[in-house]
Amino acid sequence: MLPPFICCALFLALSNCVHGARILGLFPHTGRSHQMVYEPLLQKLAERGHHVTVASFFPLKNPPANYTDVSFEGIARVGLETIDLNWYENPKFILRIPIIGRICKQITDISPLAEMALNVCSKAIEWPPLTEALNKEYDIILVENFNSDCMIGLLHVYQVKAPVVALLSSNIMPWSAERIGATDNPSYVPLITAITSFNSQMSFLERMENTFLKLFFTFWYRHAIQMKEQALIEKHYGIKIPELGVLVKNISLMLTNTHHTLNGARPLVPGLVEVGGMHLNPTRKVIPEVSDLNNFYL
Incomplete structure (x- = not known):
């Protein structure tokens, strides 16, 4: 029988x-x-000891230990995310019409996401580094939930059984809430601010516009992206897979880059968690003292 203090030391x-x-x-x-x-x-x-494999267009220059990059570089052109100022300085006639012009612009702004998603999906399904990564075993999957569900389909093809966590760099997309069982009733929950500038205090006409856009984008995403991505996967692998609209409901957790202080209070479910600001550096920085007001510029 070991002395108690030795047992405690071994336990610790x-x-x-x-x-x-x-x-x-x-x-x-x-x-x-x-x-x-x-x-x-x-x-x-990775720094905390987990073995992290990341498939993206942006491999790290100095990855930490236990971090493996699967680069998508070469599959598609990286988006520079520039803004054409002519949209604002010289708008077309239809864009000047109240309400109708705003709706048309919102639809036009988001429509290119379909072509981008299908272009990446068509090449990713036969990208050898990704195929090699998907053939390994994992304990958890992190997948971006934005303009594509191609990766969800590939997880099914390769029979990856690990729980799936969806991450969003913004508020939930119009097609995201139902996959985690959340409600985003357009009568009081505005679409993401990248699409509209509405808040929870919408007028009747704004609620109608918000509702129309919600229904339109949900329908658009289903037919312009999900069904076409599913067709690409089935054609390439020669198998039939469940509808992507069904597979996405297997998501266990959804993390959104939002916070109620900025985005307003809205109904959530346990599987939908706000993590706004998780990308910010928590290190406190010293604010330099200004000894000469003449050197201080606003």
Whole structure:
């Protein structure tokens, strides 16, 4: 029989033993601003001992230990995310019509996401580095939920059984809420601010516009992206898979880059968690003192 203090010492020593998880991150969007939100989380997971494999267009220059990049570079052109000022300085006639012009612009702004998603999906399904990564075993999957569900379809094809966590660099998209069982009733929940500028205090006409856009984008996403991505996967692998609209409901958790102080209060479910600001550096920085007001410029 060991003395009590030795038993306590052994217990404390063994309690520090942990097993790192095998994590796969799938981020098929070409926008750099999106990846900037996820990188701090992915790096921190690797620094804490987890084995992290990340498929994206933006491999790290100095990855931490246990971090493996699966680069999508070469599949598609990386988005520079520039803005054509002619949209604002010289708008077309239809865009000047109240309400109708605003709706047309919102639809026009988001429509290119379909072509981008299908272009990446058509090449990712036969990208050898991704195929190799999907053939391994994982404990958890992190996948971006934005303009594509191609990765969800590939997880099914390769029979990856790990729980799936969806990440968004913004508020939930118009087609995202139902997959986690959340409500986004357009009568009082405005669409993402990138599409509209509405808040929870909408007029009757604004609620009608918000409702129309919600229904339109949900229908558009289903037919312009999901069904076409499913066709690409089925054609390439020669198999029939469940509808992507069904597979996405297997998501276990959804993390959104929002916070109620900025986005307003709205109904949530346990599987939908706001993590706004997780990409910010928590290190406190010293504000330099200004000794000469003449050197201080606004």
